[in-house]
Amino acid sequence: MPSHRKPRTRIGTTAPALGVTTAALASVSLLAQSADAAPAGPKPSIEEVQKKVDDLYRQADLATQKYDAAKEATAAQRAKADALLDQVAAGTAKLNDTRRVIGSYAAAQYRDGGVTPTMTLLFSDDPQAFFDRNQLMGRLSDEQHRTLSTFESQRAANAKKRAEASRSLAALTTSQQTLRAGKQDVQTKLAAARTLLSTLTAQEKARLAAIEKKKQDEAERQAAELAAQQAAAAAKKKATPPAGHAPSSPSSPSAPSAPATTKAAxxxxxxxxxxxxxxxWGATGPASYDCSGLTQAAWKAAGVDLPRTTWDQVKTGTRVATADLQPGDLVFFYDDISHVGMYIGNGMMIHAPHSGAYVREESIYYMPIYGSVRPA
Known part of the structure; x- marks a missing residue:
């Protein structure tokens, strides 16, 4: 780091821990106090609890994507500010070198009989002296003339860079504030979900698990239907070769779940x-992931660079219909595009579900599908 630079406080780039922050606990405490103060209402049903928990996880997913976007913006702004400060440092060094050369002219004149009015004006920062200085430029040697012109250009360029660096640092501060707010938002949503689940009795948790199992079974039934449709479509395509081509051997039909490309594989x-x-949340591997962190890392391993957030990933590649999904395709969920998984065939995907869960296989019908893309 250049000697002129002071180290700035940086927000950590490591994945956030799952622990609840003091701010999140305070938020939950305030909610609890408000609830105590209000008249006690009927206890929510297990179905209502499940809906609320699912909604909180989805809100946390959405907040995570906002956090991921803010994290990227902060990193980019920090890099820009660092580059500008380096340029200012280099410009200041050049300016000082030129100033020393001009100083040598003054020293020489002093040795020859004192500092002349010409040298006095050369070192003046008073804008009012500019006209007089220009008049005296004609009295300088060619070398001195070039040196002074260089000094003036360097001083103007460096002042411009300093102003730009100042604006960039202000933008960095704004990005850091957005990042901190996003982090607190995610933690608050997750704390609320955990608090809600902690109020359930063992019997209620068992009923909640049964509801969840029923939801998964229905999603897997829909996945099986899609797998059957894709297999039928593949068989029909196999049995109907293009005009002028002999039909291929029926002994080795292509599996509908086989990756279409080497990159997808x-x-x-x-x-x-x-x-x-x-x-x-906020993690991109290798020990842990959020949903878009997993898909980004997976395609990076195949040599394809995807953006960080679901909102940007959905714009990358070719849009494909659900019926035409192939392994490796990305499936996005909810109207706010807050979740993504990777299709593996037979109506199933691999995804990083939510806080407290692990990367796993699940039916793509477990959540409402927004759309799908094929990155490569």
């Missing part, structure tokens, strides 16, 4: 290798 292999690793 590599991405899928990477995603499978992450199975069982914990979901941690």
């Amino acid at each position: 590599k991405a899928l292999a990477f995603a499978r290798a992450q199975m069982g690793k914990p979901y941690v």
